[in-house]
Amino acid sequence: MPLGERAGDKSESRYCGVETQFNDDMPHVLAFNLSHGSFDFVVAPLMDPAYQPSLMQKESGVSGVLPFAGSDLVLSPSQWSSHVVGKISSWIDLDSEDEILRVDSEITLKQEIAWASHLSLQACLLPAPKGNSCANYARCVNQILQGLNSMQLWLRIPLVKTDNDTMDVVNSSNLDDSWEIWNSFRLLCEHHSQLSVALDVLNSLPSANSLGRWFGESVRAAIISTDCFLTNARGYPCLSKRHQKLVSGFFNHSIQIVLSGEPVHSLPRINSDLAANNNDNNVDGVQKHPLRPYLDYVGYLYQRMDPLPEQERFELGYRDFLQSPLQPLMDNLEAQTYETFEKDTMKYIQYQRAICKALQDRVPDDKASSVTTVLMVVGAGRGPLVRASLQAAEETGRKLKVYAVEKNPNAVVTLHSLVKLEGWENIVSIISSDMRYWDAPEKADILVSELLGSFGDNELSPECLDGAQRLLKDDGISIPSSYTSFIQPVTASKLYNDVKSHKDVAHFETAYVVKLHNIARLAPPQPVFTFIHPNRSIDKSNNRYTKLQFGVSSDTGSAMIHGFAGYFDAVLYKEVHLGIEPSTSTPNMFSWFPIFFPLRTPISLHPGSSLEVHFWRCCRPSKVWYEWTVTSPSSSPIHNTNGRSYWVGL
Numbered sequence: 335m336p337l338g339e340r341a342g343d344k345s346e347s348r349y350c351g352v353e354t355q356f357n358d359d360m361p362h363v364l365a366f367n368l369s370h371g372s373f374d375f376v377v378a379p380l381m382d383p384a385y386q387p388s389l390m391q392k393e394s395g396v397s398g399v400l401p402f403a404g405s406d407l408v409l410s411p412s413q414w415s416s417h418v419v420g421k422i423s424s425w426i427d428l429d430s431e432d433e434i435l436r437v438d439s440e441i442t443l444k445q446e447i448a449w450a451s452h453l454s455l456q457a458c459l460l461p462a463p464k465g466n467s468c469a470n471y472a473r474c475v476n477q478i479l480q481g482l483n484s485m486q487l488w489l490r491i492p493l494v495k496t497d498n499d500t501m502d503v504v505n506s507s508n509l510d511d512s513w514e515i516w517n518s519f520r521l522l523c524e525h526h527s528q529l530s531v532a533l534d535v536l537n538s539l540p541s542a543n544s545l546g547r548w549f550g551e552s553v554r555a556a557i558i559s560t561d562c563f564l565t566n567a568r569g570y571p572c573l574s575k576r577h578q579k580l581v582s583g584f585f586n587h588s589i590q591i592v593l594s595g596e597p598v599h600s601l602p603r604i605n606s607d608l609a610a611n612n613n614d615n616n617v618d619g620v621q622k623h624p625l626r627p628y629l630d631y632v633g634y635l636y637q638r639m640d641p642l643p644e645q646e647r648f649e650l651g652y653r654d655f656l657q658s659p660l661q662p663l664m665d666n667l668e669a670q671t672y673e674t675f676e677k678d679t680m681k682y683i684q685y686q687r688a689i690c691k692a693l694q695d696r697v698p699d700d701k702a703s704s705v706t707t708v709l710m711v712v713g714a715g716r717g718p719l720v721r722a723s724l725q726a727a728e729e730t731g732r733k734l735k736v737y738a739v740e741k742n743p744n745a746v747v748t749l750h751s752l753v754k755l756e757g758w759e760n761i762v763s764i765i766s767s768d769m770r771y772w773d774a775p776e777k778a779d780i781l782v783s784e785l786l787g788s789f790g791d792n793e794l795s796p797e798c799l800d801g802a803q804r805l806l807k808d809d810g811i812s813i814p815s816s817y818t819s820f821i822q823p824v825t826a827s828k829l830y831n832d833v834k835s836h837k838d839v840a841h842f843e844t845a846y847v848v849k850l851h852n853i854a855r856l857a858p859p860q861p862v863f864t865f866i867h868p869n870r871s872i873d874k875s876n877n878r879y880t881k882l883q884f885g886v887s888s889d890t891g892s893a894m895i896h897g898f899a900g901y902f903d904a905v906l907y908k909e910v911h912l913g914i915e916p917s918t919s920t921p922n923m924f925s926w927f928p929i930f931f932p933l934r935t936p937i938s939l940h941p942g943s944s945l946e947v948h949f950w951r952c953c954r955p956s957k958v959w960y961e962w963t964v965t966s967p968s969s970s971p972i973h974n975t976n977g978r979s980y981w982v983g984l
């Protein structure tokens with residue numbers, strides 16, 4: 335039974351599992367844990383743990399029937415696939431010095447996975463690597479992955495990281511940070527998309543920064559041992575504040591909780607009805623599940639989460655979904671795209687605020703009724719900025735004359751009908767033209783535009799506005815007056831795998847618009863390129879080059895960088911800004927998702943080392959493109975040389 339109903343949440347994290355002991359009566363295992371226990375699935379051993387291939391041969395002389403938990407017929411196919419995760423024998427040690435154990439381990443692993451595939455299980459839990467070295471284990475798993483059906487392999491990894499300060503220098507091995515083991519294992523398996531992590535949550539947790547790394551990794555399950563639970567005033571299990579926060583993070587990232595271990599709380603018997611309901615281990619003659627109080631607590635944590643806001647619900651399907659950025663200059667946008675823009679009230683509120691301030695600065699109160707301000711909306715689309723401008727004029731009592739310039743002939747049709755419908759014919763002139771080539775009958779006091787992409791300049795606002803600048807009076811105002819792009823390094827294993835699935839270099843040299851969710855932000859964003867309008871400087875070039883150094887906080891531990899998340903912030907006018915850079919982002923504005931610049935080869939960053947990144951903006955008469963690279967701690971190739979894979983057409 336799901337943990338609860340959370341409006342809009344249909345993610346896997348509603349389902350909670352339980353780790354069980356070997357029992358060859360699988361129908362009983364399911365009945366006890368699902369029907370009586372209310373768990374949704376079991377993580378159950380498939381093979382008798384007493385089995386070891388070499389021992390079996392010694393005992394029987396010939397290889398007999400493998401001691402699996404029942405036959406495939408004891409459960410229906412849908413029970414196997416929906417309610418059972420196969421737990422691979424935990425004794426296996428594929429990197430043991432003991433050759434017999436090593437070989438036995440490999441045989442057993444392959445036998446169990448073959449059986450799990452036969453049963454069409456959705457996932458198998460692989461035991462944690464036993465030591466620092468996992469090469470042979472990874473080799474064997476990698477072999478299996480090459481021929482696997484759609485089953486996922488969850489590698490069990492204890493959530494351990496020793497603090498640098500308390501680290502024993504003599505023992506400063508990989509084991510201090512279990513992320514290193516995962517990293518090594520997945521690199522050996524080349525980031526295979528069916529290999530993911532099941533985190534073993536222990537009673538002490540590493541630093542928040544180091545935990546954050548896991549949200550960029552492919553974590554499918556979090557196994558919480560009963561040892562992690564504290565006891566509340568009424569004697570019931572509960573979790574520390576930090577554990578609660580972590581569990582909420584798991585819920586938000588579609589990570590399923592699995593409860594594990596023996597009950598460690600002996601619950602008090604109290605007379606109240608509530609207590610009686612909660613405590614009676616024997617309800618209607620049926621033994622109540624010993625982990626039920628723990629499950630109830632996890633359910634409580636799930637149910638008390640805030641419902642997803644409506645916009646988040648709407649955007650669920652876009653999470654971590656790579657999209658090509660728009661090319662509004664080269665292509666003509668479609669009606670549906672304009673429709674989406676126009677719903678973003680917050681964007682137009684900010685523009686209206688900026689226009690109000692500009693109008694007031696331009697025309698003092700005592701001249702409000704005598705002076706007419708000439709305002710041009712360049713790239714007017716279907717007219718929302720024209721409306722915002724007229725509303726600003728009304729709000730400030732200023733007189734306005736508007737030119738709405740738009741190069742998309744389809745949007746111009748809508749503009750004409752809007753102007754007629756609203757009765758704006760005497761105030762608004764519609765110009766069907768590219769702003770760069772229009773010969774205006776007069777110059778503007780204020781030039782309003784919204785030509786911004788997720789990375790600010792990536793939809794060629796600089797080139798368009800440079801072309802339109804001659805329309806502006808020498809002392810005229812441009813709204814926006816400037817915009818800046820930002821990047822930050824991220825772990826984003828899902829995005830990396832999605833790009834990799836195209837099996838070519840071009841997709842690794844392309845920037846994507848994406849609602850980032852399953853990522854770890856490893857350092858604060860830093861500014862990349864800034865453009866100022868009107869551009870009165872002598873150097874009119876829009877080529878740019880920036881070198882940035884990112885330091886990752888020392889308590890994060892090592893981390894993997896799959897690419898860069900990109901954002902923008904625009905100053906519309908004076909203190910009125912608009913943007914998506916996380917620390918200053920405009921609330922409730924949804925027109926822009928971040929941009930993602932991938933790396934062809936992910937870069938491992940060790941604690942204390944810094945990341946050196948270079949970004950270029952390159953311009954030719956027909957196109958603009960970015961090139962990017964990393965030069966420290968190791969060098970990556972320069973991405974997108976000459977804009978060979980990704981460019982924006984002028």
Ligand SMILES: C[S@@+](CC[C@H](N)C(=O)[O-])C[C@H]1O[C@@H](n2cnc3c(N)ncnc32)[C@H](O)[C@@H]1O
Binds near residue numbers: 742
């Ligand atoms: C991002 S849309 C914004 C539209 C509208 N201002 C809004 O807020 O909904 C940019 C608009 O600018 C137009 N545009 C882009 N470059 C242009 C150019 N050089 N001249 C005229 N219009 C242009 C596009 O066709 C598109 O309608």
